[in-house]
Amino acid sequence: xxxxxxxxxxxxxxxxxxxxxxxxxxxxxxxxxxxxxxxxxxxxxxxxxxxxxxxxxxxxxxxxxxxxxxxxxxxxxxxxxxxxxxxxxxxxxxxxxxxxxxxxxxxxxxxxxxxxxxxxxxxxxxxxxxxxxxxxxxxxxxxxxxxxxxxxxxxxxxxxx
Amino acid sequence: xxxxxxxxxxxxxxxxxxxxxxxxxxxxxxxxxxxxxxxxxxxxxxxxxxxxxxxxxxxxxxxxxxxxxxxxxxxxxxxxxxxxxxxxxxxxxxxxxxxxxxxxxxxxxxxxxxxxxxxxxxxxxxxxxxxxxxxxxxxxxxxxxxxxxxxxxxxxxxxxxxxxxxxxxxxxxxxxxxxxxxxxxxxxxxxxxxxxxxxxxxxxxxxxxxxxxxxxxxxxxxxxxxxxxxxxxxxxxxxxxxxxxxxxxxxxxxx
Numbered sequence: 155x156x157x158x159x160x161x162x163x164x165x166x167x168x169x170x171x172x173x174x175x176x177x178x179x180x181x182x183x184x185x186x187x188x189x190x191x192x193x194x195x196x197x198x199x200x201x202x203x204x205x206x207x208x209x210x211x212x213x214x215x216x217x218x219x220x221x222x223x224x225x226x227x228x229x230x231x232x233x234x235x236x237x238x239x240x241x242x243x244x245x246x247x248x249x250x251x252x253x254x255x256x257x258x259x260x261x262x263x264x265x266x267x268x269x270x271x272x273x274x275x276x277x278x279x280x281x282x283x284x285x286x287x288x289x290x291x292x293x294x295x296x297x298x299x300x301x302x303x304x305x306x307x308x309x310x311x312x313x314x315x
Numbered sequence: 316x317x318x319x320x321x322x323x324x325x326x327x328x329x330x331x332x333x334x335x336x337x338x339x340x341x342x343x344x345x346x347x348x349x350x351x352x353x354x355x356x357x358x359x360x361x362x363x364x365x366x367x368x369x370x371x372x373x374x375x376x377x378x379x380x381x382x383x384x385x386x387x388x389x390x391x392x393x394x395x396x397x398x399x400x401x402x403x404x405x406x407x408x409x410x411x412x413x414x415x416x417x418x419x420x421x422x423x424x425x426x427x428x429x430x431x432x433x434x435x436x437x438x439x440x441x442x443x444x445x446x447x448x449x450x451x452x453x454x455x456x457x458x459x460x461x462x463x464x465x466x467x468x469x470x471x472x473x474x475x476x477x478x479x480x481x482x483x484x485x486x487x488x489x490x491x492x493x494x495x496x497x498x499x500x501x502x503x504x505x506x507x508x509x510x511x512x513x514x515x516x517x518x519x520x521x522x523x524x525x526x527x528x529x530x531x532x533x534x535x536x537x538x539x540x541x542x543x544x545x546x547x548x549x550x551x552x553x554x555x556x557x558x559x560x561x562x563x564x565x566x567x568x569x570x
Contacts, residue, residue: 216435217435221350252515252516252517253513253514253515253516253521253556254351254352254355254513254514254516255462255464255511255512255513255514256349256352256413256414256415256416256460256461256462256505256511256512256513256514256520257415257416257417257462257464257511257512258415258416258417258430258437258462258466259350259351259415260466260467262467280417280464280465280466280467281462281464281466281511282511294350294351
């Protein structure tokens with residue numbers, strides 16, 4: 155009787171611990187109201203729904219309409235880096251929204267997300283800014299709060315070319 | 316008797332300011348096409364225009380605003396204009412730029428390159444300063460409100476109606492000191508080499524706002540003011556964001 159009680163108690167405690175634990179592995183819906191206001195739902199969904207992102211080298215081309223040109227082949231972004239990039243890009247805490255730098259945007263590295271909508275993300279390390287491009291719309295955001303994440307994890311991608 | 320002396324004193328200050336024929340030439344280079352900061356640049360322009368009314372009102376100086384904004388900010392327009400600008404020896408010249416800026420490792424002076432978006436060119440602040448310095452105005456203020464960061468490739472105190480005559484005269488005397496009695500050269504940029512300059516998206520550039528705020532505050536000081544104080548205070552105001560740099564070769568010996 156006592157053994158049965160111990161077994162049932164162990165099972166009950168296990169359920170209490172295990173079920174919430176499972177929940178943490180589920181994909182939680184990201185909340186980023188400021189980003190959505192600045193970029194629009196389409197760009198955010200484009201990044202979030204993308205299964206395979208690519209990266210490439212880019213440089214300014216001031217006399218063109220786009221003001222940039224891609225100067226390398228596109229390479230597949232490793233899965234762990236893609237996860238980190240999506241988490242970083244889709245976080246309100248990564249950006250300043252009420253102030254911006256008076257900096258000439260010099261793109262160096264680019265990412266392409268091919269989800270529901272295609273989104274290009276250009277990174278300017280010298281300005282600590284990110285430009286989002288999709289369906290003819292562009293927006294630059296200052297990513298100073300998390301620029302070290304980019305410096306540490308993504309700048310080295312430029313050495314792949 | 317005391318009121319008679321006070322009235323006489325006020326008349327003396329007023330006459331001194333009015334007697335001057337000095338004029339203020341404000342050359343405003345407003346890059347309202349600068350990507351991502353278009354609105355803030357237009358706001359900067361409006362702020363300066365309000366300030367010119369006050370400078371003129373308090374000093375009696377005639378203010379000539381020469382603004383090159385957006386599509387009109389072109390080297391073929393601005394450079395010939397600066398070369399041909401006629402300046403008297405008692406005049407004050409303000410050269411003000413706002414837009415994007417940068418520097419390169421090779422640049423041998425601390426001042427930024429100013430980006431003129433419509434033309435896709437960058438011009439050294441020092442170049443324009445020298446053109447104007449050669450004309451020997453009594454006071455030259457050259458101010459570039461832009462970033463001064465390295466890149467690898469080349470590439471407002473609310474102003475209300477014054478509460479009394481006394482305060483009005485304090486302001487008048489201070490404005491006169493800053494714009495009529497000072498002479499020399501002041502060169503400044505809103506950030507040190509390697510630094511960014513910031514703008515509040517909906518209000519204007521941080522240093523311009525701080526600089527104009529400090530003028531507003533300092534001209535109310537009973538003990539007088541000077542350019543060094545204004546630049547120091549404006550720099551302090553933005554120190555958490557950027558470190559403005561300035562050289563003041565300026566004294567107050569002018570009559």
